Amino acid sequence: MANLKQLAQSLGLSITTVSRALDGYSDVSAATRQRVQEAADKAGYRPNASARRLRKQRAELVAVTLPSEPGHIGPLHFLDMLSGCAEHLAGAGLNLVIAPVPHGESELDMCRRFVDGRRVDAMLLVRTKRHDERVEFLQSRGFPFVTNGRTESAIQHPYIDGDGFSGFHAATLRFHRDGHRRIAHVGGRQDYFFAHVRRQGWEAAMRESGLSPDLYVEQMPTEQGGYEAALGLLARSDRPTAIVCATDEMAIGVLRALREVDGGLSISVVGHDDLPIGAFTSPALSTMRMTGGNLGRSFASLLLRTIAGEPAETLQELHAIEFVDRDSHRLPPVAA
Amino acid sequence: MANLKQLAQSLGLSITTVSRALDGYSDVSAATRQRVQEAADKAGYRPNASARRLRKQRAELVAVTLPSEPGHIGPLHFLDMLSGCAEHLAGAGLNLVIAPVPHGESELDMCRRFVDGRRVDAMLLVRTKRHDERVEFLQSRGFPFVTNGRTESAIQHPYIDGDGFSGFHAATLRFHRDGHRRIAHVGGRQDYFFAHVRRQGWEAAMRESGLSPDLYVEQMPTEQGGYEAALGLLARSDRPTAIVCATDEMAIGVLRALREVDGGLSISVVGHDDLPIGAFTSPALSTMRMTGGNLGRSFASLLLRTIAGEPAETLQELHAIEFVDRDSHRLPPVAA
DNA sequence: AAGGTCATCCAAAACGTTTTGGGAGTCAAG
């Protein structure tokens, strides 16, 4: 309701003084400051966001691009992460806008709109590809951004990622130690960085163990994808005794297929992401997760620091993967 | 990079003319318009969002409040809805910002920040309570908003909701027709409108069938909540033969408890929301869902129309609930 | 009394757009 001009008028002060009083500058007397503060509180005054943004040349906004995969939008733990990120950004006066890719527009066009219209101060990119055109565009514009997941970009950029290679490497080796010899991998499209390194981890572990990485199926990173992948694997003559899945969603689809075909859990399964629901599948899903605490807070921190101009090299976080052992990985290495 | 002034200078035109040419006004010649258009395209010109917002007195933003329940953030299908909503809002030049409740702040304070700072043009409220202080505040300010879920507010407001009463009424009656007599309800906190009407539907159907609505447990609307509720119900001497759950998450927790206690599905179960994952539980979860097509699009439409000043009475959508029959509701009415 | 140092305050510019209220020129009708 109230703006600076009205407030100043009612106090018999100039706009300048009122503004500076509220911002805590030292060149306004304590008495005046308090008088202004009280009047502002009583009037419920908040500076007009658009005006401040124009003057300060900051949008006070960060956009996060939402991948829109057919039938399934991003991993299920996204919203948790976004919420945490938005909360910590709000602490610094920034809001988080979600930016799904409009029908018939490319992710690139969307980035262009946000960057060239100066609608945001930074962007948060999720589900990076090995060669990501969004990353290249933002780099060419010198625009601040942080990614969830690494890329194969020649130029460094800020990111947070889990060490998928080591995680899947370790999971595969553990199955091998437990006596498994036919260890399958259900992976996602290899142009996604996360899917690629997870597969690499599995493959490396297989070769180190003297096994050939034949039992590989590529599918959509959804329950349906995992389900179909498992049906294919179960029909093979060299049926696996263990399956390492790129995501928990896929693993849940695999569990479902096992129950349908074998009537229960006949093969060891492990997923990745530690979805809350994994504790409630039957059997309870063994999985992996990124270490490192509050992910949303970390993203917010990196975003703020990259906006502040810190160099990319100091804004890269690669977190270790840890096992979350429940029941689905404990089967003996013999198919039912 | 470029602004209107630079563009005008390079074309030898006034700022006014360039602005009006790009906005398609009729008082600029076709030749000039085209010349301007081409120059703008070449320079990659986009109007500065902050400046336009200030001048037009519109924030071009809508905020959606995110409920932050301990351990679980909102229903899992939220993100899908938000994404659809954001996409359709973007078509009208609005962006959607997500607004989680910051630690140590109330939902009310948050609304105040957005409204008084004129940071947004409207708000989208989810998970309404029967008496919702956010609704009352926004109504007292005359600020545009739409809710997901009804309230018991004396004043009308725009909303989209499913007819939970009829849905749970019908589901309970169907169990009764199938021969069930001990039909339980696992519900959520009754200050939430959706939880309240769903319970009312179950209760009404029980009474109409001459049964007393004793088998009721209230829990968190999460897998864990459903799990604990089911453990309690299974220990009773008047153990139910069917359970109607307020949400799919709860139903999934119930299924898990059944498997643990009875070693399989011993009781009929039905949930609500049609989470994609329901098709992949074992048994596949029978559930209900709101009819009415693209929910996100509907919210976007209602938001735009309430911003445009349409009266609340014409902006209320109550959608029917339909069954999604899979396997978990088909058991005979006899406990194992 | 002059000069210097503070403490307080303020007018005006700037941010980049949209919109208001004309102004200049052309052309046809009277």
Place this chain on the structure above:
DNA sequence: CTTGACTCCCAAAACGTTTTGGATGACCTT
């Protein structure tokens, strides 16, 4: 030649804030 209508263009104001670059006294020092 005047008048009015029409086409095309523009200067200036406005949106509400932050920031720059002083201005005005009061008080102290010499």
